Each structure stands twice: as structure tokens, then as C-alpha cells.
Amino acid sequence: MSGRSKGAPFKNPGWAGNTGEFDLSEAQVRGDDFVGERPKHGGHASGAGTLPYMLADKEPEARLFEGEYQQRFEKILTRYPTKRAALLPTLGLAQEIRGHVNPETMDRVAELLELSPAYVRGVTTFYTMYNKAPVGRYLVQVCTNISCNLCGADEVLATFLRYTDTELGETSEDGNFTVIEAECLAACGFPTCVQINSRYYENVTPADVQKIVEQLKKVGD
Template identity: 60%
Template sequence: MAEERTPLQGGNPGWAGETGEYGHLTEADVRGTTYVGKRPPEGTSPGASCSYPYQVGGGRPDAPLFEGPYRERLDKILSRYPNRQGALLPVLALAQEIRGHLSPESMAEVAAALGLAPAYVRGVATFYTMYHKRPVGEHLVQVCTNVACNLCGADEVLRAFLAATGTEPGQISADGQYTVIEAECLGACGFPTAVQVNDRYFENVSPEAVPAILERLAQEAAARSSAAARQGS
């Protein structure tokens, strides 16, 4: 059988295959069609999407900020920046990780810890959508409805998550487990529809895949609670 050749070979001097270095690749390899759709169904590594878990479940709204191990993390963050203003974004992320969302009181505490004006901190926190100004469920489900995902049926995926969790966009489900919102581009446009649950990515999500994703999340949450109960007993 004749070797499969990309039509680009011989016709596009800018393509790496022209150098001979990548001549073994087929067009499918270059376009990614050999692996698109084969991403792990349990979601990809959080490290692929962000350098710190800016939204994780289990926030405690009344927890003290920046004490114990969190004080150590605050100091570590501060050591990386030339001034306290520069450290504001990761410190807000840390406060959200501890409490689950950023209330006006939390923003004021961040301002006090960094020696910044409360209005300045509030202006920054309210600018970025990754900071939650209201409580969210244990699992924050962000469905990308931007153009690439939208063309591939993101609206149906969003509706499937809302129907399965019994919520309207932004609401917390009755069991406290889920909040579903629309997101702007999640940076995974090659794998539509992209869905981010806390700090984990699910890609190539179809409406049919939604029950299995929610089931997986529920099983993991149950396993975490039993592990915590075992540790506490």
C-alpha cells in the first residue's frame, strides 16, 4: 500500500516536514486527528491548565486566612514578587482556595495583609472572572461557550449540565455540590466542547457524556468523604 503522504509535502516550504526531520508524520499526525477524542475521560492534569488550583472544592467561608500552613504559603508567594502589590493575584487565589469565594470581608483582609487600599483590591478581584464574589458549589462546572466550542454544540452541553444538576446558571444545586456557569475560551479550542470542573479539564464533551462525568465526580467526592471520615475516626 502506498505510504500516506500529506498534501502539504512538496507544496509548503514553511512546513516542518519539508526539512525531512518530521517526514515520517502523516497529515493526520500533524493535524492531531490521530489523538483528538482520545483524551482521558477522567479529565487532564490540573498542571496543564494553571500553575495553582484557583478553584477547588471544600472551601470554608469562616476559616481564618493566612494562618498555619497558609501563612507559610503567603510568605512564599510574597518572596517571589518585588513588592506586595505584585503578589495580589496569587494571594487572592489563596484566599479563595481557603474560603471558596471572595466576600468583601475576605478582600478587606487581603488588603490588610498586603498593605493595599481595600478599594484597589476590590477593583482587581471584581475584574477577573476566576475570582468568585459569591459562594459556588463544591464543583464549579465551567462550560466554554465561546466560538470553537459553540460551533460544536456547547449550548447543548451547557443545557445538559444545568438539567442534570437541576440549576440555573450560577445557582448552587440543592445538595451543594454543583454550580454551572458559562465560560469564555478555556484555551482548549482544539478539543471542543471544553469543560473545566474546579481545576480539572474535560475535553471533547458531548451532552451524552454529561451523566458519566457527574457520576465520576460524585464517586470521587464520596471516596474523599469516606477517606476523611476514616482519618477522623
């Protein structure tokens, strides 16, 4: 898991902040006095969601739901009246650990939640946020829906493809980037919106792309 450094949003692509005037540091999110780690523990037992991150460092072979992840999984179960309802958060958690949801993961999750593997596959494939195959360290999702599109999203997408040297939906050779088109990310007033792992980048113009890509590459070094 990559480390987090306060006040340097680019250092932690797992953290969702903003660029420019919307930039939220972790301190701002919690309040000025907040110091602490990302709540891997998963929040209040009955309330706050156990929020999976899409992290740059993925461990496809990692053991699932052990140690702190076991605790988070158990917390998830307490929040719903049925085990089935824990399926989406549990898949999210599995993806946070492994970076994608493969058949073996589905099988394990099915076993944990007493569901059939086929059922879990059906649910997993319904939702776009579960990566069914490995993706790059950075999953770049460029919104090209109507509002962003009107403001040049197609060009932003093309520029991302150029600077990451990859094809749409493919992972770049260095394993750093997978660039895909996204549907509306609900940041239409701040076009173009680009989601990179967990983080939204708003008001992205083609001119910003090179800088973003360079910075992300540096984090990888």
C-alpha cells in the first residue's frame, strides 16, 4: 500500500481530492484539526461505510479478508439484515486488495456470503466499477458524456491516450495506465472530469494532461 503524505495530493492517488480551487486536503475533509491515517478500520460499526479504495499498488495474489480486512468484512456484515446485501461492499473490498475481481475472488466471496458463484459473477459483471481483469496502476476514466463532451472531453481523452502511450481500454506497456471512457461522473459543471483511481480531477483541459501523467509516473518511481 502506498504511503500518504499530507498536503501533497498527487502523492496519494488513492485519495480523492480535487485539483485547483476544489482541492480538498485530507485535513479539510475531516476539519482542520484532523491528523490520522486513512480509516482502514472501516468506520463506525453500524454506520460509516467500509469504503474501498482503488489503490495504485495492487496485489493480485494477496490473501483475501485476513487481518484488518477480516475485521472490515465482519463490520460490513453487521450493517445489513441479510448476508446477500453485503455482496457489493465485499466485492469492493476484494478489489481494493487485489485490484480486480477474478473468478477465484468471486468464488471466495460467494463462499463467505453463502451465495452461488454464478450469482456472484452475475452481480459482479452488472457493475462497471469492478474490474474483471487487471488494470494499470492508474485507471484513468475520462468522462465523455454530454456536458464534458460539449467542453472538449474527446480531446482530453485523446491527449491522455497520447501521453500514456496506450490504446483505449488497454494497459500501457509500463503497466502504469489504463485509460477508459467513463459515463457521467456527476461533475458536469467542472468539465472535463477525469477520475484516476479514487480521485476526481476536475476542469481538466488537454493542456493539463501532460502534467498529470508526469506526476503520476513520478509517484510510481
